[in-house]
Amino acid sequence: MGEPRHSSTTLALMQELALTEEEIARRKAFLEFHDEDVQRLQELGGLAQQYADEVIEDFYRHLLAFDESRRFFTDPAVLARVKAAQRDYFLRLTRGVYDGAYVEDRLRIGVAHERINLPVALYVGAYGFYLRAVLRRVQEAYQHRPAEVLPLFVSLLKVVFLDMGLAIETYLAQRERTIRLQQEAIRELSTPVLPLRERLLLLPLIGAIDAQRAQQLTAQLLHSIRAYRAKVVVMDITGVPAVDSAVANHFIQTVQAARLMGATVIVSGLSPEVAHTLVRIGVDLGMVHTVGTLQDGIEAAERLLGYTVQKLEPPMLVPHPEEGQ
Amino acid sequence: MRVPILRQGPYLIASIQAAVTDEDLLHLGQEVVERVGQYRSRGVILDVTVLDVMDSFAARTLRDLARAVRLRGAETVIVGIQPEVAFSMVRLGLSLEGVGTALDLEDGLALLDQHVRRRGKGGR
Structure with a gap:
């Protein structure tokens, strides 16, 4: 089904988050997640097998009791499928293998949650419910060895925090990707190059300019310039909010x-504020042909190209569209 | 490979090949400056359309060539710098200050004509 697509997204995500074997090892070290924790979790494995179905049922009863989480499980078929997946997820926590494949599996869950827009607060809250449910059962099972409960639980907490870190980063990575795509779209939309006359181009700049743009x-x-064989370009910066020394x-x-390439650039639209700022910060635009307004820019370009614009005398009457018929 | 220098009316035209070496460029410089006097040329066009890279050595050599040509009473125009080349030159801080540039051979010839006419009027 959707599996291959999942694995390719998660693989890309592993690369994006730089989750190499070393990085995974670093994260474990930071969580003080050691071999004895793995042993304890493996020990819990048997118990988890025993209680898995019960915990999952409790878990979904809890989720379905709240409006904000119930809306994700309106379809019974979906509910059955996620229950099965959840059971697998639950058991994998205590299987004792926390390698690259484990991390990939956790990322896949994160991607799925992000895709359905599950709020992070719900994800974290649900994990809290899990922990409480497991703790209760561990306490019951270790009634006669109460001293072992806390170390077991601490080991479980470590792996849970490893999981949560991965899931939240998945969310962030997906959001960041969306923002990046939108930025690219905006960037392309906002930089048209318009042929104005033969061999004259107009480049109206709108919005902030960073190094990349x-x-x-x-x-x-x-x-x-090459495509239109332009000789003169009017770059209008009326729509650029701030001009600092970098810009x-x-x-x-650009000039x-x-x-x-044999083309002259005229920069137009330097507002009084921009002119003052440039002088104050000591930017020397001496080698750039600058003018105040777009109109000045176009007129200067026309002079360079040898165009003259003449006004008809008396002015031609502009017919109203309907009267013109 | 030596860069061939063609004579076209009062102008000299040299098309620089992609495989040009530093030595070829130096040789071209000497050759052009010599021929400007020999043929009483009024202008030189250096066509770099096929170059996909211009390093600091090439930029400096071409600029020096243009300066020497001017001392001999002619103008130099470099034509055909590609967008990528122009961009990387600017980023590397390489400028061709004092040298004429034009989009292609046609524009380059037009620019030289303009120069020659202006000089003629100036009564040089």
């Missing part, structure tokens, strides 16, 4: 690169 912008502009340096680089 500046680089992409310059590359895009240079390719457009100004990007402009200078220089365009010049190497």
Whole structure:
């Protein structure tokens, strides 16, 4: 079914989170998760087998008692399937093997939870219920050896924290990926290169400019210069909220690169605030042709290209669309 | 491989090949500066369309060539710098200050014509 897709997402995730064998070992060391913990958990394994079904039933009874968790299990078929998966998850906690495959399995669960938008608070809360249910049963089973209960429980806590760390990172990684994709989309949307006249391009910049966007912008502009055989480019920065020395340096680089390809760049839309800021922080845009407004920029570009725009006298009447018929 | 230098009216045109070595470039520099006088050329076009990389040595050599050519009374235009090359040159801080640049051979010739006309008017 969906299995191959799962495993490829989790594999990618393992790489993204850099979960190598060493990293897994580091995490265990940080949790002070040692061989004796593995032994204790294995010891719990038998008990877990015995109580698994009971704990799972309790667990889902608890989940179904609350509106916010019940809505994830409206379909009985889904409920049956997740119960089986949950049983497997539960038993794996005390199987005594906590290697790369174990981590991958835990990530897979995290991905599944993230995909259905299960809130992190519910995930953590459900884990708390688990721990309470198990603790109760361990106490019953170790009635005659009460001194062993605490070490057992502490070992269980360690593996549970390992799990929770992985699951929460899965959530974060998925969110970060979404944010990254959206940023890319915004970036592409916001940098059109428009041919305005023959051999004249307009590049209206909107929004903040960081190093990555500046680089992409310059590359895009240079390719457009070649594609349109542009001689002059008007780069309008009216829509750029802040111009600091880093952004100004990007402009200078763009201007220089365009010049190497035989094109002149005019930077337009330097508002009074931007002009003051640049002077105050001591940025020298001396080698860049700058003008105040887009209109000035286009007029300067037309002069460079030898265009003249003439106003008809008397002005042509602009017909209303309906009257024009 | 030596870079061939072609004569086109009052101009010299050299197309630099992808496999050009540092030595070839130095040789080209000497050759061009010599021929400018020999043919009384008014301009030089260096076509680098096929270069997919321009290192600091090449940039400096071409700039020096252009300066020497100017001392001999002609203008140099470098044409055909590719977007990727332009970008990496700027990032490496390599500039071709004082050297004319144009998109391609056609634009380069037009730029030289403009120079020659301006000089003619200036009564040099």
